[in-house]
Amino acid sequence: MTRGPSPDRRSLPGLLRTASGIVVFGASDDPSKAGGRPIRYLRQYGFTGRIFPVNPRRDTVQGLPAVAGLDDVPVVPDIAVIALPAARVAETVRDCGARGIPLAIVFSSGLAEIGGAGAALQDELVRAAAETGIRVLGPNTVGAVSVDNSVMATFMTALDQDRFALKDDGIAFVSQSGALGGFILNLAHSTGVGIGTFVNTGNEADLGIAEIIEDLVALDSTRVILAYIEGIRDGRRFERALAAARERDVPVIVLKVGRSARGAQAAASHTGALAGSDDVFEGVLRRHNVLRANTVEEMLDLGRVMASRKRRPHGRRVSILTLSGGAGALMTDYAEKLGLDVFAWTDEWRSRMAEILPSFASTANPIDTTGAVASDQQMFIDSVGIALANPDTDLAVVLLGNLEAEEDLLCEGLTAAAAGSDKPLIVTWVGGSGRPLTALWEAGIPAYGDPARAMLAAAALADWAGGARPTPGGSADEPAGDAVSADEIIRARTRGRKFLDEVDGKALVARAGVPVVPEIVAHDADAAVRAADELGHPVVVKLLSDRLPHKSELGAVRVGLASAGETRTAASELLDLARSHDLADAALVVQPSLRNDVELILGMSKDPAFGPITLVGIGGVFAELDPDVQIRPAPVSPREARAMIDALRGLPVLQGARGRTPADLDALARVVGDFSRFSAGLADAADSVEVNPLLIGHDGAPVAVDALVVLADAPEDRLREDRPVRTDP
């Protein structure tokens, strides 16, 4: 497979795969020291290039001739490994850069991760790299590995054993954790998962995880990328990398910490990076069809199945074959939960299956071939062949167990059946010797010892194939929308306000094309009654103030006012309330009551890594307890907005479940898209915009009933910062 222009030989993955000369600073004769291990590993795993240990105090290092300094290295190495004290790193990197070495891998710790003087040393390092053009991995990295050509530029103990031969199945693994990354690499190889490229990013002083993923995608040999992530610094670049991966059919599987509040806090205190919202991260993964693993085991399972040859089922219709009816039901549970379709077989294909199975077998999907497989393996193999031949089948999952005496025959048969079809076949083999798992993987058939793991792999194949066609949205070629003329914002800020009042807020979002409810501002009870008469009862009356962002909590919203008398009473009470809360300048706003079968929420806020984001979700009472929202970095196109709406759990309600008026989902998607572009353009002036509720009117079109705009600091303050997007204080 060719992916267009060949990758930059000077990219980190490119250099790992082609390096022929490696210089090691801080080279140690002790093969258990950080400066000794890379030399030992390079030789132990058969690196065929040249190794230059730098050690001015020795003639040899681990039997290799030592050099006193870079000047004594006769060629320009591809990689400099630096295992020196922190204070000497920047100077060494500068020398390497000046010499023309393209890449330094810096093991040294005691830099930015300890703050203070360390951070200053890292700044120096960054300058040295920028000024000489050398790229830097780390500092504070355990290093990088390329199995194919035995480039072991690492000191991690994961390689400190010889139980297994490393292999390269086209799986690359980028980890923001050195320790856990090393454990996982070791676990992967001892369980047959061939991670051929490993990179630990360390402090990311220069090379970050986004760029490394981007460069890995460009390598023809990369079939799948695993990423262990603690925090993303450059969200937009990360998105570019994921977009490139999808474009080039390279699945990315992410294990990210910080799903829980406490976990996010722990990750932030560990990495020193601001933790973005996990919901935003999840939206980014959805946008780019990235698979998210929940556990280490899942990441390896999914990586392995994605590296297998047949990873493109044409749909989600799965045929399940077992030799136990109970196991079939169990696997059906898993399949349904994962959104696979355990479809009903046609009578014709059930008949074909019935011809070869025992009379007491069940030919309804899940198919129970019965225990007869113990005495007749060919029958079982033939049934798998029929399942794959059935044109309704997109992929087949079979369950076996034990059967040690028959395992060779069954593995051969399954291999032949799989070879006769272009559809994925996934095997669960519970118990037994374990040898079938190895044999089937070697034959290119994904095989697992647990039914749940097998079905998760099957669903991942369908997820990848189903989402691999990009649904563009938020891409750079979208029109950015009109520039914002934020009169309301300027006016409010000159009054020293932190928020826009409701009327100004809705005026602002109305400019984005969001329909807003009719309303009349009143300054006393008489005016409120006149307004209600004009709008028609029942009405809603609220306090209007730009110093009262959360009206409901103060009881400043009165709904369902059915008559002039009720309206008058409510208006008077609200004005009393305002006076008692030092809001004497508050007015009233009167609106007609709208039906509210379903409340939506539409918002913009800012993420430290991904900048302005767009949120759409179900609002109302339970939104606060069990949120049903979709979030993407802004802007989103109307098409992506529609995909966000379709992903809401509350979609059936929007579609008109139980006699409700169906929402016009295309109109809603247009509103979301327009709001997204517009509010992204507001990001310098406003920290957040929340339209809540956005109701569905009688005609199915969305109507904004309230809006809260939280202003950013004054633009003149902002101009002094050079970051395009600032963080919520």
Add this chain to the structure above:
Amino acid sequence: MTRGPSPDRRSLPGLLRTASGIVVFGASDDPSKAGGRPIRYLRQYGFTGRIFPVNPRRDTVQGLPAVAGLDDVPVVPDIAVIALPAARVAETVRDCGARGIPLAIVFSSGLAEIGGAGAALQDELVRAAAETGIRVLGPNTVGAVSVDNSVMATFMTALDQDRFALKDDGIAFVSQSGALGGFILNLAHSTGVGIGTFVNTGNEADLGIAEIIEDLVALDSTRVILAYIEGIRDGRRFERALAAARERDVPVIVLKVGRSARGAQAAASHTGALAGSDDVFEGVLRRHNVLRANTVEEMLDLGRVMASRKRRPHGRRVSILTLSGGAGALMTDYAEKLGLDVFAWTDEWRSRMAEILPSFASTANPIDTTGAVASDQQMFIDSVGIALANPDTDLAVVLLGNLEAEEDLLCEGLTAAAAGSDKPLIVTWVGGSGRPLTALWEAGIPAYGDPARAMLAAAALADWAGGARPTPGGSADEPAGDAVSADEIIRARTRGRKFLDEVDGKALVARAGVPVVPEIVAHDADAAVRAADELGHPVVVKLLSDRLPHKSELGAVRVGLASAGETRTAASELLDLARSHDLADAALVVQPSLRNDVELILGMSKDPAFGPITLVGIGGVFAELDPDVQIRPAPVSPREARAMIDALRGLPVLQGARGRTPADLDALARVVGDFSRFSAGLADAADSVEVNPLLIGHDGAPVAVDALVVLADAPEDRLREDRPVRTDP
């Protein structure tokens, strides 16, 4: 540990553990046949009792002297294994029973599971057992195993290998699937999980899974019970067994199929049993503090940790120690998701930890001891000791990885640290040789290769300890409530109705003590307006008919009527609607509008296995999409009702989140309890009762606004059936 009176020696588990003589009908000289395998396994695994192969055509069977028939067996065996054609089973069971053999294990298939003639043969078998007093496991069972005394009364191929020595860790496994059960048994032993007793229940013609669990609980040697369940036939007995298990501190871990609709359907077609609702099953598990596993792997993981010595943390506060900050964040995510408390360490204990850790370590829980463990193992061990000594710690979870050269030292140290504390210590060791996992388990320390699995085990310990104190409810000693004088039901039935109308329905539930909304029945628009004036606007007007169970779908409910004019219009329109739908006898019911910050639903319906059940949950728009309900078999006590309410996701709303009126949760629990007892008593007359919505009034007390009672068939029909509870048609 003594559990009172010793178990019935004639129980199946008792007999398995004490059998000294086993007779095998259909004994085969071929050790691979179903009639040959038990003989082979008994000898291979060292059974020390006597084996009597019955085979009239041979002198010897697998080298043992054969007998021609039961008459030639010199003693009364404890167990008869029957591997004969279906037609000969009943007669053989009868002979065995007559001879005084207490237990028959019937491998034969072709009985009830094939229906028709097979079902008749099974009926004969049941009669033979009942008449002679012999108990029967099966038919259609792969048999049973007791490792301790090598009773291998089975033909399953799981034993057909010699890779591992079977061991008994006090773990019993009851499986309704023979094939999958055998696979899991094999997997368990090859991964070190010592299942000492295995029973496959087969067709459950006599002995069912509930009785077997009950009998296992009575055995002192049982430390934990695993159950693979496809369908429960006798729900009440199953509940008794689970209650006994909790009473005697024997954790039960269940893997049950049928969580999804398709999976339940597959299970039902496989077992031939009616599948009860999985929600009811889940409620039963909650009531009795049963742990539910989602996967085979989880069932074995939880079984193993529950069989370990320290399974009683005093709370849910977990200290996490890792040598990688990222891994600590990952484990914190898992802990939080599972409801464990990654609590903040006090300054005092952080100082103690800081004294021994490197300066750049993090002493905030999760604690990052840093990679210094590679050079200083004692430091890490000491940190574990401090974590266990911290009085705030209920249990500790540590993560290590690789470190092959140091693994012996670390395992010894961890063992010593664990021995010095009565708190559970759980270890995750990712990668490396795998030997530490074995060594730690042998030392009584649960150890896993994946952080997620370790944390799941930790949470299971806390779940079991926290819920092991029974919260009685639904027990037989509850007063059954007043007998139901169901005038409304009798009246409606005489009119040929399937439902009670709303007014009669609420009159019925009012008798249970459920407060109901004031209401006035009106037969024309004038009367409706008068009623509205009396009740006070705004009002709700609905059609009243016992032929219109779902009013909303027809648009037969008008809410928020603010004036006489609106009420008159609505009333007229509703009566027109009734005429156009052939409901000319419908009346109107007028009620005051109530505020509805939150809607509840309260109901009774019937489960095929567990009989009448009580449901309480959050109602309203989203209940239909994302149900938030708790279900238990009726009756529930007010105390259990409170536990159900506390388990709702919407609890914060009921508690008054965001300025709502807090519900009186004790009053609500009393109403649920009263309704539960009352409606359980209605179970012969009504198939279901649904109070929907049950609103929370201004005083925080619940008020029923609507009720739907679905009538059962006439009692005279019912009396012809002898089952106490019938199934929904």
